[in-house]
Amino acid sequence: MAYDAIHDKMKEECGVFGIWAVGKSEEAANFTYLGLHALQHRGQESAGIVSTDGRALHVHRGMGLVAEIFNAETLAKLPGGAAIGHVRYSTAGASHIKNAQPIAVQYAGGAVAVAHNGNLLNAESLRAELEAQGSIFQTTSDTEVILHLMARVAPEGVAPGSTAHHAASVRAALKRVSGAYSVLFLTEHALIGARDPYGFRPLVLGKLKESWVLASETTALDLIEAQYVREVEPGEMVVIEDGGLRSERLDAPQRRRLGRCVFEQIYFARPDSILFGRSVHQIRAAFGEQLAKDHPISADVVIAVPDSGVPAAIGYARASGIPYDMGLVRSHYIGRTFIEPQQSIRHFGVKLKLNAVRSVLDGKRVIVVDDSIVRGTTSRKIVKMIRDAGAKEVHLRISSPPTVWPCYYGIDTPNRQELIAATHTVDEIASYVTANSLGYLSIEGLYAALGEERLGYCDACFTGNYLLKFPQARPAMPLRLVGG
Numbered sequence: 154m155a156y157d158a159i160h161d162k163m164k165e166e167c168g169v170f171g172i173w174a175v176g177k178s179e180e181a182a183n184f185t186y187l188g189l190h191a192l193q194h195r196g197q198e199s200a201g202i203v204s205t206d207g208r209a210l211h212v213h214r215g216m217g218l219v220a221e222i223f224n225a226e227t228l229a230k231l232p233g234g235a236a237i238g239h240v241r242y243s244t245a246g247a248s249h250i251k252n253a254q255p256i257a258v259q260y261a262g263g264a265v266a267v268a269h270n271g272n273l274l275n276a277e278s279l280r281a282e283l284e285a286q287g288s289i290f291q292t293t294s295d296t297e298v299i300l301h302l303m304a305r306v307a308p309e310g311v312a313p314g315s316t317a318h319h320a321a322s323v324r325a326a327l328k329r330v331s332g333a334y335s336v337l338f339l340t341e342h343a344l345i346g347a348r349d350p351y352g353f354r355p356l357v358l359g360k361l362k363e364s365w366v367l368a369s370e371t372t373a374l375d376l377i378e379a380q381y382v383r384e385v386e387p388g389e390m391v392v393i394e395d396g397g398l399r400s401e402r403l404d405a406p407q408r409r410r411l412g413r414c415v416f417e418q419i420y421f422a423r424p425d426s427i428l429f430g431r432s433v434h435q436i437r438a439a440f441g442e443q444l445a446k447d448h449p450i451s452a453d454v455v456i457a458v459p460d461s462g463v464p465a466a467i468g469y470a471r472a473s474g475i476p477y478d479m480g481l482v483r484s485h486y487i488g489r490t491f492i493e494p495q496q497s498i499r500h501f502g503v504k505l506k507l508n509a510v511r512s513v514l515d516g517k518r519v520i521v522v523d524d525s526i527v528r529g530t531t532s533r534k535i536v537k538m539i540r541d542a543g544a545k546e547v548h549l550r551i552s553s554p555p556t557v558w559p560c561y562y563g564i565d566t567p568n569r570q571e572l573i574a575a576t577h578t579v580d581e582i583a584s585y586v587t588a589n590s591l592g593y594l595s596i597e598g599l600y601a602a603l604g605e606e607r608l609g610y611c612d613a614c615f616t617g618n619y620l621l622k623f624p625q626a627r628p629a630m631p632l633r634l635v636g637g
């Protein structure tokens with residue numbers, strides 16, 4: 154399954170977490186375990202932690218959810234005061250332990266582990282070049298390309314194993330890659346974090362007493378009671394050692410044109426996160442308010458497709474004056490068994506996850522708010538479910554523009570032909586999902602609600618305006634390189 158077909162959503166591919174504890178605390182792996190737990194929504198197929206006690210790197214990775222992979226016994230085997238961790242969602246064919254991260258290796262510069270969120274666009278050509286020079290790859294992940302590039306660097310005037318050597322190798326490797334990366338490196342003596350110059354994927358910096366923390370989202374900081382300090386800036390590299398934190402730029406001046414993923418604000422990030430310096434919940438509610446202005450309709454009740462549609466539905470209700478109620482209830486107890494069901498039970502997928510509340514919907518004109526439509530199959534089932542619960546009318550409102558282009562920057566999307574909005578008009582989609590009306594947030598409405606310039610964001614999956622070139626033909630699996 155190339156994406157989350159039951160829920161008909163594009164999928165975030167990875168989350169990263171790292172902690173550098175000043176002093177000799179042995180807690181780093183435990184904090185990382187908690188941090189990964191708070192980032193579980195960013196990847197559910199594999200997870201891993203690499204820790205260091207200053208003498209060696211210690212690794213544990215596995216397939217499954219964070220709570221399934223780690224227990225007191227495995228965490229006890231990850232000693233030391235610093236660690237990085239990774240959660241990963243993989244595409245078909247690449248769901249294998251060998252692609253789980255962090256990847257830990259020994260190279261001329263010493264021991265290093267890497268955890269990556271994003272997707273490198275020139276990974277295939279770099280890999281071909283490196284293989285021609287004799288490199289042997291252990292994974293099909295693009296992330297490993299960074300390690301091989303690091304191994305080819307011979308920085309002058311710095312001792313192998315020193316932080317200066319590692320930092321110079323990282324700097325040189327990242328100069329050669331193009332694409333989306335929020336990436337963490339752990340050595341025996343330092344934690345290094347970097348974000349690509351466009352800032353496609355998020356990365357935040359936090360502080361827990363004297364320890365520095367790096368994480369994909371602030372929810373990971375909240376869980377361990379760390380303070381949010383700031384974002385790692387697009388194009389910034391931070392090097393954290395016992396002596397403190399040092400920041401440098403990977404590119405020359407800070408560019409005005411950024412590519413922060415606007416879909417993180419719409420759907421991927423948790424609503425309790427501060428993302429790109431803003432409250433995700435507040436922004437989603439503002440999308441809903443704008444949607445109510447752009448696509449008003451007379452109705453009796455506003456409901457959400459839970460959980461991701463809730464903030465926008467609250468905003469829609471607030472702006473329209475129509476009461477918000479809980480018309481759909483989500484089951485939180487679906488195991489991963491149902492993430493990839495057999496065809497015979499796939500029909501029940503949506504019903505397993507959602508159920509309609511007849512007392513809210515019976516005899517009502519209903520506005521149902523969701524964050525996005527990918528193929529439309531789930532929306533159709535949800536509209537039917539609402540009608541079956543007695544709704545007189547069902548008006549579907551989407552708090553993002555139509556998704557018409559695939560993502561190449563670290564989000565797993567189906568082929569363009571499978572994106573319903575790429576091949577159908579809004580009226581045709583409304584007819585397919587059997588809604589009385591359908592309204593999407595416009596791209597202008599999106600930025601009006603954000604209150605920010607388009608120059609700060611990537612919106613390529615809505616506009617086709619790709620900020621970085623990508624290979625024209627994606628090779629068939631399993632050769633496709635997938636991001637972390």
Ligand code: SF4
Nearest residue numbers: 414416560611613614
């Ligand atoms: Fe995000 Fe869409 Fe850009 Fe991908 S193409 S980075 S999902 S806004």
